[in-house]
Amino acid sequence: MMRRLPFSPWHLLLMPLALLFALPLVQMVLTAFMPDGDINRFPPRFIPSRLQLDGFIGLFTESQALRWLLNTVVVAAIAVLSQLVLCSMAGYGFARLKFFGKNAGFLMILATIMIPAQLLMIPTYVMFTRLGLIDTLAAAFVPWLASAFGIFLMRQFFLSLPAELEDAARIDGCSTFGVFWRVVLPLARPALATLTVFTLLGSWNDLIWPLVAISDESLYTIQLGLANFQGTRHTQWSLLMAGNVVATMPLIIAFVLAQRQFVATMTFSGLKG
Amino acid sequence: MSLLFAGRRQAAAHRAAVPSGRLRWLHRSLVGWGFAGPATALVVGLSIFPAAWALLISLQKWNGIAPAKPIGLLNYQLMLEDPDLFAAVRHTVVFTVLFVPASIFLGMLVAVALNRPIKLVGFYRTCIFIPFVASAAATGILASFVFNPQYGAANSVLRALGLPQQQFLESQSQALPVICLIALWGQVGFTVVVYLAALQDIPKDVVEAARMDGANRWQVFRHVTLPALGPVTVFTSIWQTITALQLFDLVFTTTRGGPLGATQTIVYYVYVQAFKLTKFGYGSAVAYGLFAATLLITVGMILYSRRSKIEAF
Numbered sequence: 001m002m003r004r005l006p007f008s009p010w011h012l013l014l015m016p017l018a019l020l021f022a023l024p025l026v027q028m029v030l031t032a033f034m035p036d037g038d039i040n041r042f043p044p045r046f047i048p049s050r051l052q053l054d055g056f057i058g059l060f061t062e063s064q065a066l067r068w069l070l071n072t073v074v075v076a077a078i079a080v081l082s083q084l085v086l087c088s089m090a091g092y093g094f095a096r097l098k099f100f101g102k103n104a105g106f107l108m109i110l111a112t113i114m115i116p117a118q119l120l121m122i123p124t125y126v127m128f129t130r131l132g133l134i135d136t137l138a139a140a141f142v143p144w145l146a147s148a149f150g151i152f153l154m155r156q157f158f159l160s161l162p163a164e165l166e167d168a169a170r171i172d173g174c175s176t177f178g179v180f181w182r183v184v185l186p187l188a189r190p191a192l193a194t195l196t197v198f199t200l201l202g203s204w205n206d207l208i209w210p211l212v213a214i215s216d217e218s219l220y221t222i223q224l225g226l227a228n229f230q231g232t233r234h235t236q237w238s239l240l241m242a243g244n245v246v247a248t249m250p251l252i253i254a255f256v257l258a259q260r261q262f263v264a265t266m267t268f269s270g271l272k273g
Numbered sequence: 274m275s276l277l278f279a280g281r282r283q284a285a286a287h288r289a290a291v292p293s294g295r296l297r298w299l300h301r302s303l304v305g306w307g308f309a310g311p312a313t314a315l316v317v318g319l320s321i322f323p324a325a326w327a328l329l330i331s332l333q334k335w336n337g338i339a340p341a342k343p344i345g346l347l348n349y350q351l352m353l354e355d356p357d358l359f360a361a362v363r364h365t366v367v368f369t370v371l372f373v374p375a376s377i378f379l380g381m382l383v384a385v386a387l388n389r390p391i392k393l394v395g396f397y398r399t400c401i402f403i404p405f406v407a408s409a410a411a412t413g414i415l416a417s418f419v420f421n422p423q424y425g426a427a428n429s430v431l432r433a434l435g436l437p438q439q440q441f442l443e444s445q446s447q448a449l450p451v452i453c454l455i456a457l458w459g460q461v462g463f464t465v466v467v468y469l470a471a472l473q474d475i476p477k478d479v480v481e482a483a484r485m486d487g488a489n490r491w492q493v494f495r496h497v498t499l500p501a502l503g504p505v506t507v508f509t510s511i512w513q514t515i516t517a518l519q520l521f522d523l524v525f526t527t528t529r530g531g532p533l534g535a536t537q538t539i540v541y542y543v544y545v546q547a548f549k550l551t552k553f554g555y556g557s558a559v560a561y562g563l564f565a566a567t568l569l570i571t572v573g574m575i576l577y578s579r580r581s582k583i584e585a586f
Contacts, residue, residue, distance in 0.1 A: 008391040017383065018400035021458065025403060027426060028415050044424040090312035099305025100298070105313050112320040116519060116567060118540050119560040122330060122547050123323035126337060143319055146312040176304050205408035207522045208540075212548055223410040227526050230414050237418055244411045255406045256399065 028248075032056065032241040039237050055238030056246075065243060067218055068225035071137060072204060072247075075221060079144035079203035080196050086146045087195060088188060091154025092180050096166070106155075112148045117209070125212055139213040140221055144203045150195050157191035158184065193261035197254065204251055222247045331557035341554070348558035358559065360534060361542040364449060368538065369517035371453040372460075376513050377506060379457065380464025385498070387465065388472045398465075405462030413526025416455040417442065445535040448528055452536060456523055460516065464509050471505040472498070507578040511571050518567055539563050 027046065031039060032055045034048040059065045093099070094106045124143065125134070133139045161184065169183045185192075210224040220228070226243045331348055335341035352358055387398055404412070419426045420441040428438050441451050475498060483493050521540040524530060530537040530545070537545075539559065547556030 008389060010386045010389050010391055011393070013382070014386050014391075014393075014397045018397045021404055022400040024415055024419055024426075024458070025407070027419070028411075031418065039424060044426075044429065046426070086312040086315070090309040093305050093308030097305040097308060098301060099309075100302040102305060102309070105309060108321065109313060109316055112316055114568060114571070115320050115324045116515075116560070116564055118519065118521075118543050119327050119557075119564050120320055120323045121543075122553050122557050122560070123326035124319065125548075126330075126553070127323065127326075129337075146315040148316050148320070151312055151316065176308075180308070201406065205410070207408065207410050207525065208544065211525075212544075223408050226414060227410045230417075230526065240414050241418070244407075244414055248407045248411045251406045251408075252403055255403070259399070259402070 025248075028241050028244050031237055032245045034238055034241075036236070036238055055242035058236070058239045059242040059246070062239070063225065063229055063243075064218060064220070065222070065225060065229075065246060068220045068222040069246060071140070071219060072222040074137060075141045075144070076200055076203045078141045080199045082141075082145040083147060083150045083195055083199045084192055087150030088154045088185060088192065089180070090146070090151045091156075092158050092184060094151065095155045095158035096163070097176070109148045109151055113152070121209065121212055128213060134213055135216050135219065137219055140206075140210050140219075141203070143209060144199065144206075147199070150199065153195055153198075154188070154191055157188055161187060190261045193258045197258050200254055201251065327557045327560065330553055331561050333554045335553045336551040337553050338551075344554070348555050349562075351555065352558060352562060357534070357537070358539075358542060361537045361539050364536060365518060365520065365538045367449055368453055368456075368520055369514060371450065372456055372517045373510060373513045375453070376457055376461055376464050377509055379461050380509065381468050381502065381506075383461065383465045384468030384472055385494070387469060401465055402462040404459050407459065409459065409522030410526050412455060412459045413523050416451075416523075417527055420451055420455075442528055443532055445532050448532060448536045452520075452523055452527060455527070456517075456520070459523075460513070464513065467505055467509055468502065471502055475501045503578075507574065511574050514570060514574075515567055518563065518570075 030046065030048055033051045033053070034045070035050065035052055035054065038045040038049055094102060094109075128134045128139055128142075133142065165183055165187075166179050169179045174182065205223060206221070207223045207227060210221045211227070214220060214224065217225075222243075226240070226247055229243060230240055330341070332343060332345060333341040334344050334347075383401055387394055387401075407415075422428060422438065422440050422443055425441070427441060431438060440447060442448050480493055480497055483497050488496065519540050520538045521544065524536050524538055524541050525544075528536045530541050540563070543556050543560050543563070546552045546559060
């Protein structure tokens with residue numbers, strides 16, 4: 001049912017809000033390409049007088065931003081791959097298979113959702129120090145390899161699938177893993193996309209844990225690098241905004257690509273409560 | 274070699290063919306744990322085990338290097354007499370009270386608007402979602418720029434409107450509300466997604482039936498939509514409260530707790546105590562205090578929603 005009215009009063013609410021939400025990001029991108037003179041004059045310009053790449057050149061020559069970006073890509077890629085494999089398998093196990101200790105295991109996972117990350121920081125730091133993981137890239141990705149949220153999300157999704165398909169494949173002689181790999185997983189694309197988005201967002205944007213676990217500058221993630229870079233360069237806005245653009249754009253692109261599936265799974269999974 | 278394999282396969286086939294109780298049970302458990310085991314081990318190993326360890330650490334005086342000294346509940350007693358901790362609790366509570374209702378109200382309003390079949394809806398939705406994707410670090414840096422007292426856009430807008438200039442993040446009284454605004458900007462996308470999903474779940478015929486019975490739009494919203502959103506509201510309240518109580522990243526990248534400690538939150542305090550002052554025991558005790566408070570609030574909210582007949586969980 002499309003309304004024929006060309007104008008709805010809702011635009012009066014949505015238009016200013018949308019601008020309010022989008023404009024800071026537009027300014028971020030514009031400032032990244034702006035000469036410092038434009039920013040420091042009074043009143044400052046919103047539209048650059050000319051576009052230049054000094055911010056990006058400065059960022060990549062005066063900091064190890066490229067390296068930080070690469071570290072973050074590695075951390076996020078390992079986190080996403082591992083979550084996709086481990087959480088979908090565990091979710092399938094808890095949703096469909098019958099085995100000893102299943103309920104106890106799932107309850108334990110549910111219980112961990114309540115434990116806040118801050119509580120775990122200190123013992124995890126001590127544990128990782130003893131394992132020799134502190135100040136390695138592994139420190140940044142090991143906590144992201146699997147998550148209670150991911151297991152829960154995948155289990156909810158698998159519970160919503162009709163079981164007949166799996167039964168049919170079983171009768172045709174498929175092993176449990178075969179059923180999972182060939183029948184169930186291809187159907188789980190929306191849930192896998194959502195898990196990818198959440199894991200990507202979480203691991204890419206994490207700040208407090210890398211801050212605690214990594215002090216070697218060449219092992220910084222982009223968020224940690226930016227946050228520390230800000231402390232030393234807080235007047236060089238074109239540099240900082242270039243850093244912001246570099247740190248944010250990959251996620252914005254990923255999110256826009258997955259937006260449809262993301263909203264679809266939120267409806268499916270019963271995440272909404 | 275091939276004989277060995279053949280032998281094995283035969284045994285397996287035999288086992289599958291004759292499902293004698295115990296062997297089958299063992300086989301199923303092995304397969305089940307083969308699927309669920311790795312993820313479960315990681316999650317439990319990285320949360321339940323450290324959480325128990327944190328409890329032990331909270332009963333010690335320990336800097337992470339020297340031998341730990343068991344001191345019983347002294348850390349928890351010290352918490353009761355720590356004015357800085359009280360200030361951090363106060364800032365966190367103020368932030369939570371500002372942030373949670375605002376994010377729920379705004380999220381619901383925007384979701385209801387985005388659920389209308391109007392033009393440009395895709396554009397609006399993308400604009401409102403995208404800040405959710407930006408990291409708190411990036412958001413914090415952007416916010417320090419926008420709210421910069423000298424050349425920030427926020428003061429430019431005030432100037433254009435003929436309003437007095439503000440200090441924003443550099444003012445002790447304004448910093449926390451400004452951080453709340455920034456958090457709303459970054460987090461409302463989440464509440465909008467959740468409400469949008471819930472709105473699309475409301476059966477169309479119920480709404481149409483109400484319209485047929487002569488209800489106007491507001492009455493439909495008040496008596497059909499709003500009750501249907503009840504469970505989601507309980508979920509978003511709990512979720513956003515937990516998020517608010519754990520505020521750290523934005524504070525770190527905008528004010529680092531300043532000016533003069535005005536934006537020091539509980540998690541920021543834990544970070545400083547544990548990793549700046551290496552008071553692992555005291556930091557763990559404060560973290561446990563936060564955990565207990567979060568748990569109490571969450572359980573309270575769930576019980577309250579049960580009593581008012583909103584089935585959220």
